[in-house]
Amino acid sequence: MDTTLFFLFLIACSAAGATGAAFPPGAWYDTLRKPWFTPPDWAFPVAWTTIYLLISFAGARVAVVEGNAYALAFWAVQAGFSTLWTPLFFGLRLIRNSLFAMAPLWLAVLGCTVTHFQLDFWAGLAFVPYLAWVTVAAALNVAMWRLNPDVPPLRRS
């Protein structure tokens, strides 16, 4: 694996990671009604850090393989939408409309998993935890919308 490529993909992940620091859950999130399968707070940074390392490894693997067009296009889509979701949900408190970022994110991660597997077994495998995690995240997002129908978006002055 080309380490420079690995770090370049990790830098791409750091844009999404930065949104977690810039838009922390905080007191508002604590007040939300949550479904029974909500992971504990500590699991989120652990899961995301693991995922960022794994998909940077995956990106660096497929980047040097011929025929990587769709794999890296899907990789770029997940980079954009994983950076978009947090500002919508935690920044603007758009519990429902953040699904417009979550849905493309889920599809992009599914696309990544399939196309990475087609090129390289280990790269595909490295996307499986991400696919599992965004599936949980999408279910959480839907459940929180259904459980908190009257929670308004943030009013910005």
Add this chain to the structure above:
Amino acid sequence: MDTTLFFLFLIACSAAGATGAAFPPGAWYDTLRKPWFTPPDWAFPVAWTTIYLLISFAGARVAVVEGNAYALAFWAVQAGFSTLWTPLFFGLRLIRNSLFAMAPLWLAVLGCTVTHFQLDFWAGLAFVPYLAWVTVAAALNVAMWRLNPDVPPLRRS
């Protein structure tokens, strides 16, 4: 050019584009002191739409070329950081700290331009307006920080 790839890269751009709709400049931006070279408001959506179309074309071109590893890794980095900047600047009003997104974005677009030119002349050329625009955007960001030293970040309740 593979049209499906073009649209996949355009979807990646739409994550960044959505931040412009979710975090519009509004009254706060109007109150900021701005440098003489600030483009008129209408120029921003026009410029970004043009850039998204051009770099989706560029991505689709280099995605099918062998040796595209660095070009598409840089493409993913710009996808992440172009989605990050708007929520920091317009969402949290972090006039200074949004430079921590602008600086990697500028470097990523420079990296894209160089690596796309190495693979394909037209793909490289398609990144030149983006490089010019983020250079202006970075200069604007720095100038607005210097001209508005006392404007506080948004206080979130």
